[in-house]
Amino acid sequence: MSVTVRVPAKVNVQLAVGAARPDGFHDLANVFLAVGLYDEVTVTPADGLRITCEGPDAAQVPLDRTNLAARAAIALAERRGIEPDVHVHIAKDIPVAGGMAGGSADGAGALLACDRLWGTGASRAELLAICAELGSDVPFSLVGGAALGVGRGERLTALEVGGTFHWVFAMADRGLSTPAVFREFDRLAEGRRIPEPVASAELVAALAKGDAEALAAAVSNDLQPAALSLFPELADTLAAGRGAGALAALVSGSGPTTAFLTRDAESAEKVAGALRASGTCRAVRTAGGPVAGATVV
């Protein structure tokens, strides 16, 4: 018997970053949108805990107990006083270290899958609490849709979305470390007063209306200067997408994946073709959002 859970990637349509806190984290106003690029996590009873991974980026995924999927299985088993005797297989389509929360997706997916496999019957609230222990982005991977995350990004409020937004994602030929990008944010911010992060009312209204042009005018990412500072070539990818008619071009989260909002599916294909031809990225994908969070298939 096995259980498979499908979990989407995310793009941050707004990422407002506050000053570093005493615990090293930053308070955020983090507006997440789940998009239709998925990892699939399958759990099967086994003699001990084993992690395997397949997919184009599989070689970059740790297969030990640091894998977020392994940590999720261990966290749930510890709470129930059982052994995490499970084989977790990850079919990975979300880019690794790309700013699209692929590791978080696997954590949320493994947690939900183990809950079903072991019949632990965890409540939504308990699952969300375990997710928040695993990482700031993990609760959103569980719930999907669109949401505002405050605190580290783990305290979520669902947001209404009035339609599907069409995106193009350009994957870079190397990753960026999330802590390194936050450190670069701190370095660039030295000597400046950092305002409290707040969600943009215009952006929330644009999501609710399903208005792509209004959303394009409102998207923002405070980590983008830091990501560009560490990875200057991303400016060429952003320019290529803008030149091809994207309504908005931005770095996804801490990067280095770049995200392009387009008017419709046809325009997304055109922007994707231009990005592929530009030679400024490793791979290009189109995806719509919002989509549902972690789902048993």
Ligand SMILES: C[C@@](CO)(OP(=O)(O)O)[C@H](O)COP(=O)(O)OP(=O)(O)OC[C@H]1O[C@@H](n2ccc(N)nc2=O)[C@H](O)[C@@H]1O
């Ligand atoms: C930047 C964002 C935007 O959604 O995502 P990615 O671009 O990495 O996907 C997130 O805030 C990443 O969340 P996640 O990847 O879960 O980070 P965590 O494991 O909680 O933290 C990793 C490290 O990032 C930094 N960090 C993370 C969240 C936060 N609010 N402030 C921080 O300073 C800290 O240095 C922390 O040690």
Ligand SMILES: Nc1ncnc2c1ncn2[C@@H]1O[C@H](COP(=O)(O)OP(=O)(O)O)[C@@H](O)[C@H]1O
């Ligand atoms: N299941 C997992 N999939 C991908 N990366 C993982 C996983 N578990 C742990 N990691 C580690 O987390 C790092 C960040 O990966 P990822 O979540 O893909 O990126 P991001 O935080 O930029 O969205 C990787 O470099 C890897 O070392």
